[in-house]
Amino acid sequence: MKRLIALLTAGVMIALLAGCRKQEASAQIFAMDTVMGVTAYGGSAEKAVKAAEEEILRLEDMLSRTDPKSQVSRLNGSDGAAVAVDEEIVSLIREAGTYSQATGGAFDITIAPVVAAWGFTTDTYQVPEQADVDALLAAVGMEHVTLAESQVTLERGTEIDLGGIAKGYASDKLEAIFEEHQVEHGMVELGGNILLIGSKPDGTAWRLGVQDPAKPNEAAYAAIVQLEDAFAVTSGSYQRYFEQDGKTYHHIIDPATGRPADSGLTSVTVVTDRGSGSGTMCDALSTALFVMGEEQALEFWRGSDYAFELILVTEDGRVVVTKGLEEALMETKESGYTYEIVS
Amino acid sequence: MRSSPKLKPGIWDALVALIVLVMAVGCACAVWTGDSDGGGELEAVVRMDADGTDTEIRMRLDGLNRVERTVTSNGYTLQIVLTETEAWVEASDCPTQDCVHTGHISRSGQSIVCLPARVIVQLVGGDGGDPGVDAVVG
Ligand SMILES: [Zn+2]
Numbered sequence: 001m002k003r004l005i006a007l008l009t010a011g012v013m014i015a016l017l018a019g020c021r022k023q024e025a026s027a028q029i030f031a032m033d034t035v036m037g038v039t040a041y042g043g044s045a046e047k048a049v050k051a052a053e054e055e056i057l058r059l060e061d062m063l064s065r066t067d068p069k070s071q072v073s074r075l076n077g078s079d080g081a082a083v084a085v086d087e088e089i090v091s092l093i094r095e096a097g098t099y100s101q102a103t104g105g106a107f108d109i110t111i112a113p114v115v116a117a118w119g120f121t122t123d124t125y126q127v128p129e130q131a132d133v134d135a136l137l138a139a140v141g142m143e144h145v146t147l148a149e150s151q152v153t154l155e156r157g158t159e160i161d162l163g164g165i166a167k168g169y170a171s172d173k174l175e176a177i178f179e180e181h182q183v184e185h186g187m188v189e190l191g192g193n194i195l196l197i198g199s200k201p202d203g204t205a206w207r208l209g210v211q212d213p214a215k216p217n218e219a220a221y222a223a224i225v226q227l228e229d230a231f232a233v234t235s236g237s238y239q240r241y242f243e244q245d246g247k248t249y250h251h252i253i254d255p256a257t258g259r260p261a262d263s264g265l266t267s268v269t270v271v272t273d274r275g276s277g278s279g280t281m282c283d284a285l286s287t288a289l290f291v292m293g294e295e296q297a298l299e300f301w302r303g304s305d306y307a308f309e310l311i312l313v314t315e316d317g318r319v320v321v322t323k324g325l326e327e328a329l330m331e332t333k334e335s336g337y338t339y340e341i342v343s
Numbered sequence: 344m345r346s347s348p349k350l351k352p353g354i355w356d357a358l359v360a361l362i363v364l365v366m367a368v369g370c371a372c373a374v375w376t377g378d379s380d381g382g383g384e385l386e387a388v389v390r391m392d393a394d395g396t397d398t399e400i401r402m403r404l405d406g407l408n409r410v411e412r413t414v415t416s417n418g419y420t421l422q423i424v425l426t427e428t429e430a431w432v433e434a435s436d437c438p439t440q441d442c443v444h445t446g447h448i449s450r451s452g453q454s455i456v457c458l459p460a461r462v463i464v465q466l467v468g469g470d471g472g473d474p475g476v477d478a479v480v481g
Binding site: 028030033123189194219267 | 390392397439445446448450451452453456458461463475476477478479480481
Protein backbone atom coordinates (compact mmCIF):
# COMPACT_ATOMS: atom_id res chain seq x y z
CA MET A 1 0.00 0.00 0.00
CA LYS A 2 2.78 2.38 0.92
CA ARG A 3 4.47 1.50 -2.29
CA LEU A 4 1.31 2.35 -4.17
CA ILE A 5 1.11 5.74 -2.49
CA ALA A 6 4.76 6.34 -3.28
CA LEU A 7 4.16 5.44 -6.90
CA LEU A 8 1.20 7.76 -7.03
CA THR A 9 3.33 10.53 -5.57
CA ALA A 10 5.91 9.91 -8.25
CA GLY A 11 3.15 10.10 -10.83
CA VAL A 12 2.04 13.45 -9.47
CA MET A 13 5.63 14.70 -9.58
CA ILE A 14 5.91 13.65 -13.21
CA ALA A 15 2.74 15.56 -13.97
CA LEU A 16 4.09 18.57 -12.07
CA LEU A 17 7.35 18.45 -13.97
CA ALA A 18 5.45 18.28 -17.23
CA GLY A 19 3.55 21.34 -16.09
CA CYS A 20 6.76 23.10 -15.09
CA ARG A 21 8.40 22.63 -18.42
CA LYS A 22 6.29 21.80 -21.42
CA GLN A 23 7.96 19.90 -24.18
CA GLU A 24 9.46 22.45 -26.55
CA ALA A 25 10.85 21.91 -30.01
CA SER A 26 11.87 24.12 -32.91
CA ALA A 27 13.50 23.93 -36.31
CA GLN A 28 14.65 26.18 -39.11
CA ILE A 29 14.08 24.86 -42.59
CA PHE A 30 15.39 26.17 -45.90
CA ALA A 31 12.60 25.57 -48.40
CA MET A 32 10.40 27.33 -50.96
CA ASP A 33 13.07 29.95 -51.60
CA THR A 34 13.08 31.20 -48.02
CA VAL A 35 14.00 30.24 -44.49
CA MET A 36 11.19 28.91 -42.36
CA GLY A 37 10.88 28.68 -38.59
CA VAL A 38 8.69 26.23 -36.69
CA THR A 39 8.32 26.25 -32.90
CA ALA A 40 5.99 24.15 -30.77
CA TYR A 41 5.29 23.91 -27.04
CA GLY A 42 3.32 21.22 -25.24
CA GLY A 43 1.77 18.01 -26.49
CA SER A 44 4.12 15.98 -28.66
CA ALA A 45 6.04 19.08 -29.70
CA GLU A 46 9.07 17.22 -31.01
CA LYS A 47 7.04 14.88 -33.17
CA ALA A 48 4.99 17.81 -34.43
CA VAL A 49 8.06 19.77 -35.53
CA LYS A 50 9.55 16.74 -37.24
CA ALA A 51 6.30 16.07 -39.09
CA ALA A 52 6.12 19.77 -40.03
CA GLU A 53 9.60 19.64 -41.57
CA GLU A 54 8.68 16.59 -43.62
CA GLU A 55 5.43 18.17 -44.77
CA ILE A 56 7.16 21.36 -45.92
CA LEU A 57 9.64 19.37 -47.99
CA ARG A 58 6.84 17.24 -49.45
CA LEU A 59 4.93 20.36 -50.52
CA GLU A 60 8.06 21.93 -51.99
CA ASP A 61 8.64 18.83 -54.12
CA MET A 62 5.06 18.93 -55.33
CA LEU A 63 4.55 22.66 -55.89
CA SER A 64 7.92 24.02 -56.98
CA ARG A 65 7.90 25.91 -60.25
CA THR A 66 11.67 25.75 -60.65
CA ASP A 67 12.20 22.05 -59.89
CA PRO A 68 11.66 20.34 -63.29
CA LYS A 69 10.48 17.14 -61.58
CA SER A 70 7.63 18.73 -59.63
CA GLN A 71 4.02 18.11 -60.64
CA VAL A 72 3.58 21.84 -61.29
CA SER A 73 6.56 21.78 -63.67
CA ARG A 74 5.12 18.79 -65.49
CA LEU A 75 1.88 20.70 -65.93
CA ASN A 76 3.67 23.77 -67.24
CA GLY A 77 5.59 21.68 -69.76
CA SER A 78 2.51 19.84 -70.99
CA ASP A 79 2.06 21.90 -74.18
CA GLY A 80 -1.73 21.75 -74.06
CA ALA A 81 -2.07 18.09 -73.12
CA ALA A 82 -4.01 16.76 -70.13
CA VAL A 83 -1.75 15.71 -67.26
CA ALA A 84 -2.55 13.30 -64.44
CA VAL A 85 -1.71 14.87 -61.06
CA ASP A 86 -2.55 14.32 -57.39
CA GLU A 87 -6.06 15.25 -56.36
CA GLU A 88 -4.44 17.54 -53.81
CA ILE A 89 -3.07 19.72 -56.63
CA VAL A 90 -6.42 19.76 -58.41
CA SER A 91 -8.19 20.97 -55.28
CA LEU A 92 -5.50 23.58 -54.62
CA ILE A 93 -5.86 24.92 -58.17
CA ARG A 94 -9.63 24.90 -57.69
CA GLU A 95 -9.27 26.91 -54.48
CA ALA A 96 -6.95 29.34 -56.26
CA GLY A 97 -9.68 29.72 -58.87
CA THR A 98 -12.25 30.74 -56.27
CA TYR A 99 -9.93 33.49 -54.96
CA SER A 100 -9.33 34.58 -58.52
CA GLN A 101 -13.05 34.86 -59.10
CA ALA A 102 -13.72 36.57 -55.76
CA THR A 103 -11.08 39.22 -56.44
CA GLY A 104 -12.00 39.91 -60.04
CA GLY A 105 -8.77 38.35 -61.26
CA ALA A 106 -6.49 40.45 -59.03
CA PHE A 107 -5.11 37.15 -57.74
CA ASP A 108 -4.30 34.78 -60.59
CA ILE A 109 -1.99 31.76 -60.62
CA THR A 110 -1.82 31.88 -64.45
CA ILE A 111 0.14 35.14 -64.36
CA ALA A 112 3.27 32.92 -64.19
CA PRO A 113 4.64 33.51 -67.74
CA VAL A 114 4.41 37.29 -67.28
CA VAL A 115 6.24 37.13 -63.93
CA ALA A 116 8.89 35.02 -65.68
CA ALA A 117 9.21 37.61 -68.48
CA TRP A 118 10.16 40.18 -65.81
CA GLY A 119 12.83 37.74 -64.61
CA PHE A 120 11.42 37.29 -61.10
CA THR A 121 11.38 33.49 -61.41
CA THR A 122 15.03 33.22 -62.34
CA ASP A 123 16.60 36.34 -60.77
CA THR A 124 17.49 37.64 -64.26
CA TYR A 125 15.53 40.88 -63.99
CA GLN A 126 14.56 42.87 -67.08
CA VAL A 127 11.79 45.18 -68.26
CA PRO A 128 10.00 43.29 -71.04
CA GLU A 129 8.55 44.95 -74.14
CA GLN A 130 4.86 45.77 -73.68
CA ALA A 131 4.05 43.90 -76.91
CA ASP A 132 5.61 40.75 -75.48
CA VAL A 133 3.70 41.22 -72.23
CA ASP A 134 0.43 41.68 -74.13
CA ALA A 135 1.06 38.49 -76.08
CA LEU A 136 1.61 36.57 -72.83
CA LEU A 137 -1.49 38.12 -71.20
CA ALA A 138 -3.65 36.47 -73.88
CA ALA A 139 -3.00 33.11 -72.16
CA VAL A 140 -3.56 34.47 -68.62
CA GLY A 141 -6.83 33.71 -66.82
CA MET A 142 -8.44 30.74 -65.10
CA GLU A 143 -10.63 30.14 -68.18
CA HIS A 144 -7.53 28.58 -69.78
CA VAL A 145 -7.40 25.90 -67.06
CA THR A 146 -9.59 22.79 -67.11
CA LEU A 147 -9.86 20.61 -64.02
CA ALA A 148 -10.99 17.01 -63.70
CA GLU A 149 -10.86 14.77 -60.63
CA SER A 150 -7.15 13.98 -60.85
CA GLN A 151 -6.23 15.61 -64.11
CA VAL A 152 -5.43 19.14 -65.21
CA THR A 153 -5.29 20.63 -68.69
CA LEU A 154 -3.57 23.94 -69.36
CA GLU A 155 -4.13 25.50 -72.75
CA ARG A 156 -1.00 25.93 -74.83
CA GLY A 157 0.89 29.00 -73.56
CA THR A 158 -0.80 28.95 -70.16
CA GLU A 159 1.35 28.21 -67.12
CA ILE A 160 0.61 28.25 -63.42
CA ASP A 161 2.61 29.27 -60.38
CA LEU A 162 1.24 28.20 -57.01
CA GLY A 163 3.93 30.20 -55.22
CA GLY A 164 1.32 32.82 -54.33
CA ILE A 165 -0.52 30.36 -52.08
CA ALA A 166 2.04 27.59 -51.45
CA LYS A 167 3.27 29.03 -48.15
CA GLY A 168 -0.25 29.80 -46.98
CA TYR A 169 -1.31 26.28 -47.89
CA ALA A 170 1.71 24.91 -46.05
CA SER A 171 0.68 26.85 -42.93
CA ASP A 172 -2.78 25.24 -43.12
CA LYS A 173 -1.21 21.79 -43.33
CA LEU A 174 1.07 22.60 -40.40
CA GLU A 175 -1.89 23.81 -38.36
CA ALA A 176 -3.48 20.36 -38.82
CA ILE A 177 -0.22 18.64 -37.85
CA PHE A 178 0.08 20.76 -34.69
CA GLU A 179 -3.51 19.95 -33.77
CA GLU A 180 -2.95 16.26 -34.33
CA HIS A 181 0.01 16.36 -31.92
CA GLN A 182 -1.86 18.40 -29.31
CA VAL A 183 0.56 21.32 -29.51
CA GLU A 184 -0.69 23.98 -27.07
CA HIS A 185 1.38 26.97 -28.15
CA GLY A 186 3.27 27.41 -31.36
CA MET A 187 4.54 29.65 -34.07
CA VAL A 188 5.18 28.93 -37.72
CA GLU A 189 7.04 31.46 -39.87
CA LEU A 190 7.05 30.61 -43.54
CA GLY A 191 8.74 33.57 -45.19
CA GLY A 192 6.16 36.30 -44.64
CA ASN A 193 3.42 33.87 -43.65
CA ILE A 194 2.75 33.50 -39.93
CA LEU A 195 0.64 30.98 -38.03
CA LEU A 196 0.14 31.42 -34.30
CA ILE A 197 -1.20 28.54 -32.20
CA GLY A 198 -2.72 29.58 -28.89
CA SER A 199 -1.03 32.27 -26.84
CA LYS A 200 2.64 32.45 -25.93
CA PRO A 201 3.60 29.74 -23.42
CA ASP A 202 3.43 32.35 -20.63
CA GLY A 203 -0.23 33.00 -21.45
CA THR A 204 0.19 36.44 -23.04
CA ALA A 205 -0.56 37.23 -26.69
CA TRP A 206 2.12 36.95 -29.35
CA ARG A 207 3.55 40.30 -30.42
CA LEU A 208 3.71 40.35 -34.19
CA GLY A 209 5.71 43.08 -35.91
CA VAL A 210 4.62 44.21 -39.38
CA GLN A 211 7.82 44.86 -41.32
CA ASP A 212 8.35 48.53 -42.14
CA PRO A 213 8.44 48.54 -45.98
CA ALA A 214 10.67 51.63 -45.92
CA LYS A 215 13.37 49.75 -43.98
CA PRO A 216 13.23 46.20 -45.35
CA ASN A 217 16.59 45.11 -43.97
CA GLU A 218 16.09 46.44 -40.46
CA ALA A 219 14.24 45.30 -37.38
CA ALA A 220 11.78 48.16 -37.93
CA TYR A 221 8.01 47.84 -37.77
CA ALA A 222 5.19 49.83 -39.28
CA ALA A 223 2.95 48.42 -36.55
CA ILE A 224 2.86 45.75 -33.86
CA VAL A 225 -0.26 43.67 -33.28
CA GLN A 226 -1.01 41.35 -30.37
CA LEU A 227 -2.53 38.13 -31.61
CA GLU A 228 -3.47 34.60 -30.55
CA ASP A 229 -4.65 31.71 -32.71
CA ALA A 230 -4.27 33.57 -35.97
CA PHE A 231 -2.87 33.55 -39.48
CA ALA A 232 -1.11 36.62 -40.87
CA VAL A 233 0.40 37.15 -44.31
CA THR A 234 2.07 40.22 -45.83
CA SER A 235 2.55 41.07 -49.49
CA GLY A 236 4.90 43.97 -50.05
CA SER A 237 6.63 45.61 -52.97
CA TYR A 238 9.86 45.70 -50.94
CA GLN A 239 10.08 41.91 -50.77
CA ARG A 240 11.49 41.55 -54.27
CA TYR A 241 12.37 44.25 -56.74
CA PHE A 242 15.01 45.53 -59.10
CA GLU A 243 16.04 48.91 -60.41
CA GLN A 244 16.60 49.88 -64.00
CA ASP A 245 17.25 53.38 -65.37
CA GLY A 246 16.40 54.91 -62.01
CA LYS A 247 13.01 53.21 -61.81
CA THR A 248 12.03 50.50 -59.34
CA TYR A 249 10.09 47.44 -60.49
CA HIS A 250 8.62 45.08 -57.87
CA HIS A 251 7.40 41.48 -58.11
CA ILE A 252 3.64 41.85 -57.56
CA ILE A 253 2.37 41.87 -61.14
CA ASP A 254 -1.11 43.20 -61.87
CA PRO A 255 -2.78 40.56 -64.10
CA ALA A 256 -4.77 43.36 -65.79
CA THR A 257 -1.69 45.17 -67.10
CA GLY A 258 1.14 42.64 -66.85
CA ARG A 259 3.19 45.28 -65.03
CA PRO A 260 4.12 45.74 -61.34
CA ALA A 261 0.96 46.87 -59.53
CA ASP A 262 1.08 50.62 -59.04
CA SER A 263 -1.55 50.93 -56.34
CA GLY A 264 -0.13 53.43 -53.86
CA LEU A 265 0.53 50.68 -51.30
CA THR A 266 3.86 49.40 -50.05
CA SER A 267 2.45 46.46 -48.13
CA VAL A 268 -0.77 44.64 -47.33
CA THR A 269 -1.11 42.39 -44.28
CA VAL A 270 -4.11 40.09 -44.02
CA VAL A 271 -4.97 38.68 -40.59
CA THR A 272 -7.60 36.09 -39.73
CA ASP A 273 -8.61 34.00 -36.71
CA ARG A 274 -7.71 30.34 -36.98
CA GLY A 275 -11.34 29.42 -36.59
CA SER A 276 -12.74 31.61 -39.34
CA GLY A 277 -10.13 31.73 -42.10
CA SER A 278 -7.10 29.93 -43.49
CA GLY A 279 -3.49 30.62 -44.37
CA THR A 280 -4.23 29.93 -48.04
CA MET A 281 -6.94 32.59 -47.97
CA CYS A 282 -4.64 35.17 -46.35
CA ASP A 283 -1.89 34.42 -48.86
CA ALA A 284 -4.16 34.84 -51.89
CA LEU A 285 -5.94 37.92 -50.54
CA SER A 286 -2.75 39.75 -49.53
CA THR A 287 -1.56 39.62 -53.13
CA ALA A 288 -4.97 40.51 -54.59
CA LEU A 289 -5.58 43.44 -52.26
CA PHE A 290 -2.09 44.81 -52.93
CA VAL A 291 -2.95 44.85 -56.63
CA MET A 292 -6.32 46.52 -55.92
CA GLY A 293 -4.96 49.41 -53.86
CA GLU A 294 -6.30 51.06 -50.71
CA GLU A 295 -9.77 52.12 -51.78
CA GLN A 296 -10.73 48.93 -53.57
CA ALA A 297 -9.13 46.74 -50.88
CA LEU A 298 -11.20 48.39 -48.15
CA GLU A 299 -14.31 48.08 -50.27
CA PHE A 300 -13.55 44.38 -50.71
CA TRP A 301 -13.04 44.02 -46.94
CA ARG A 302 -16.41 45.62 -46.20
CA GLY A 303 -18.34 43.54 -48.71
CA SER A 304 -16.58 40.19 -48.57
CA ASP A 305 -17.89 36.94 -47.12
CA TYR A 306 -14.33 36.08 -46.08
CA ALA A 307 -13.57 36.88 -42.44
CA PHE A 308 -10.31 38.84 -42.21
CA GLU A 309 -8.76 42.12 -41.08
CA LEU A 310 -6.23 44.35 -42.83
CA ILE A 311 -3.15 46.44 -42.17
CA LEU A 312 -2.31 48.57 -45.22
CA VAL A 313 0.88 50.58 -45.44
CA THR A 314 0.68 53.37 -48.01
CA GLU A 315 3.34 55.11 -50.06
CA ASP A 316 2.37 58.40 -48.44
CA GLY A 317 3.26 57.21 -44.94
CA ARG A 318 -0.02 56.00 -43.45
CA VAL A 319 -0.88 52.74 -41.72
CA VAL A 320 -4.53 51.94 -42.34
CA VAL A 321 -5.96 49.34 -39.94
CA THR A 322 -9.44 47.81 -40.10
CA LYS A 323 -11.70 48.02 -37.07
CA GLY A 324 -11.35 44.41 -35.94
CA LEU A 325 -7.66 44.94 -35.16
CA GLU A 326 -8.12 48.18 -33.24
CA GLU A 327 -7.57 46.61 -29.83
CA ALA A 328 -4.73 44.37 -31.00
CA LEU A 329 -2.84 47.30 -32.56
CA MET A 330 0.13 48.86 -30.85
CA GLU A 331 1.26 51.90 -32.78
CA THR A 332 5.02 51.97 -32.96
CA LYS A 333 6.42 55.28 -31.88
CA GLU A 334 9.37 56.48 -33.96
CA SER A 335 7.97 54.61 -36.97
CA GLY A 336 7.07 57.96 -38.53
CA TYR A 337 3.72 56.64 -39.77
CA THR A 338 0.31 58.06 -38.98
CA TYR A 339 -2.37 55.58 -38.00
CA GLU A 340 -5.96 55.35 -39.22
CA ILE A 341 -8.65 52.94 -38.02
CA VAL A 342 -11.33 52.31 -40.64
CA SER A 343 -14.69 50.61 -40.35
CA MET B 344 -4.20 -7.14 0.87
CA ARG B 345 -2.22 -9.82 2.60
CA SER B 346 1.19 -8.27 2.79
CA SER B 347 2.36 -7.37 6.27
CA PRO B 348 4.08 -4.04 6.89
CA LYS B 349 7.72 -4.23 5.88
CA LEU B 350 10.16 -2.09 7.74
CA LYS B 351 13.18 -2.74 5.60
CA PRO B 352 13.05 -0.64 2.45
CA GLY B 353 13.09 -2.83 -0.65
CA ILE B 354 14.59 -2.09 -4.02
CA TRP B 355 11.27 -0.77 -5.32
CA ASP B 356 11.02 1.79 -2.55
CA ALA B 357 14.55 2.93 -3.30
CA LEU B 358 13.70 3.25 -6.98
CA VAL B 359 10.56 5.24 -6.27
CA ALA B 360 12.49 7.53 -3.93
CA LEU B 361 15.10 8.04 -6.65
CA ILE B 362 12.45 8.87 -9.23
CA VAL B 363 10.86 11.41 -6.89
CA LEU B 364 14.26 12.98 -6.23
CA VAL B 365 15.08 13.23 -9.94
CA MET B 366 11.67 14.80 -10.59
CA ALA B 367 12.15 17.34 -7.83
CA VAL B 368 15.62 18.35 -9.02
CA GLY B 369 14.42 18.49 -12.63
CA CYS B 370 11.50 20.68 -11.68
CA ALA B 371 13.67 23.04 -9.67
CA CYS B 372 16.21 23.29 -12.48
CA ALA B 373 13.49 24.03 -15.00
CA VAL B 374 12.20 26.85 -12.84
CA TRP B 375 15.58 28.31 -11.96
CA THR B 376 17.36 28.26 -15.30
CA GLY B 377 14.55 30.10 -17.03
CA ASP B 378 14.90 31.37 -20.57
CA SER B 379 18.44 31.69 -21.85
CA ASP B 380 17.59 33.94 -24.82
CA GLY B 381 16.59 37.09 -23.02
CA GLY B 382 20.05 38.10 -21.79
CA GLY B 383 21.38 41.62 -21.93
CA GLU B 384 24.46 40.81 -23.99
CA LEU B 385 24.36 41.12 -27.77
CA GLU B 386 25.23 37.78 -29.31
CA ALA B 387 25.81 36.67 -32.88
CA VAL B 388 24.36 33.31 -33.84
CA VAL B 389 25.52 31.68 -37.07
CA ARG B 390 23.39 28.73 -38.14
CA MET B 391 24.14 26.38 -40.98
CA ASP B 392 21.96 23.70 -42.43
CA ALA B 393 24.27 21.69 -44.67
CA ASP B 394 23.05 18.30 -45.90
CA GLY B 395 20.43 18.07 -43.18
CA THR B 396 22.81 18.59 -40.26
CA ASP B 397 22.33 21.78 -38.29
CA THR B 398 25.36 23.54 -36.90
CA GLU B 399 25.23 26.57 -34.67
CA ILE B 400 27.99 28.95 -33.62
CA ARG B 401 27.25 31.50 -30.88
CA MET B 402 29.56 34.39 -30.10
CA ARG B 403 29.21 37.21 -27.61
CA LEU B 404 30.02 40.49 -29.33
CA ASP B 405 30.82 42.51 -26.22
CA GLY B 406 34.55 43.09 -25.98
CA LEU B 407 35.17 41.28 -29.22
CA ASN B 408 37.94 42.38 -31.55
CA ARG B 409 37.37 41.89 -35.25
CA VAL B 410 36.84 38.18 -35.86
CA GLU B 411 36.64 36.56 -39.27
CA ARG B 412 35.01 33.19 -39.66
CA THR B 413 35.03 31.27 -42.92
CA VAL B 414 32.01 29.04 -43.14
CA THR B 415 31.39 26.38 -45.76
CA SER B 416 27.84 25.13 -46.12
CA ASN B 417 25.90 23.46 -48.90
CA GLY B 418 28.83 23.83 -51.27
CA TYR B 419 29.35 27.58 -50.79
CA THR B 420 31.86 29.46 -48.70
CA LEU B 421 31.03 32.62 -46.78
CA GLN B 422 33.42 34.95 -45.05
CA ILE B 423 31.63 36.34 -42.00
CA VAL B 424 33.03 39.24 -39.99
CA LEU B 425 32.04 39.99 -36.41
CA THR B 426 33.06 43.05 -34.43
CA GLU B 427 32.02 44.42 -31.05
CA THR B 428 29.03 46.17 -32.61
CA GLU B 429 28.34 44.63 -36.01
CA ALA B 430 28.20 41.52 -38.15
CA TRP B 431 28.34 41.20 -41.92
CA VAL B 432 29.18 38.87 -44.78
CA GLU B 433 32.37 40.22 -46.31
CA ALA B 434 32.43 37.83 -49.27
CA SER B 435 30.63 34.78 -50.58
CA ASP B 436 30.79 32.61 -53.66
CA CYS B 437 27.00 32.11 -53.68
CA PRO B 438 25.22 32.98 -56.95
CA THR B 439 22.74 35.55 -55.59
CA GLN B 440 25.04 37.60 -53.32
CA ASP B 441 22.00 38.65 -51.26
CA CYS B 442 23.94 37.91 -48.07
CA VAL B 443 26.73 40.30 -49.08
CA HIS B 444 24.27 42.96 -50.25
CA THR B 445 22.35 42.88 -46.95
CA GLY B 446 25.30 44.77 -45.50
CA HIS B 447 26.07 45.31 -41.83
CA ILE B 448 23.66 44.40 -39.04
CA SER B 449 24.04 45.86 -35.58
CA ARG B 450 20.77 45.47 -33.70
CA SER B 451 19.15 42.58 -31.91
CA GLY B 452 16.60 40.85 -34.10
CA GLN B 453 18.36 41.63 -37.37
CA SER B 454 19.60 38.81 -39.55
CA ILE B 455 21.48 38.02 -42.75
CA VAL B 456 20.28 35.03 -44.74
CA CYS B 457 22.12 33.20 -47.51
CA LEU B 458 19.57 30.89 -49.11
CA PRO B 459 21.95 29.06 -51.50
CA ALA B 460 24.41 28.27 -48.69
CA ARG B 461 21.65 27.77 -46.12
CA VAL B 462 23.32 30.07 -43.61
CA ILE B 463 21.71 32.53 -41.20
CA VAL B 464 23.62 35.15 -39.23
CA GLN B 465 21.40 36.53 -36.48
CA LEU B 466 21.89 39.02 -33.67
CA VAL B 467 20.09 38.14 -30.44
CA GLY B 468 19.91 39.46 -26.89
CA GLY B 469 21.17 42.92 -26.06
CA ASP B 470 19.11 45.92 -25.01
CA GLY B 471 19.67 48.15 -28.01
CA GLY B 472 16.84 48.57 -30.44
CA ASP B 473 14.83 45.39 -29.84
CA PRO B 474 11.22 46.55 -29.65
CA GLY B 475 10.19 43.18 -28.31
CA VAL B 476 8.32 41.30 -30.99
CA ASP B 477 7.95 37.53 -31.11
CA ALA B 478 7.70 37.30 -34.87
CA VAL B 479 7.79 39.50 -37.95
CA VAL B 480 5.33 39.32 -40.80
CA GLY B 481 6.55 40.76 -44.07
ZN1 LIG C 1 24.68 34.36 -50.19
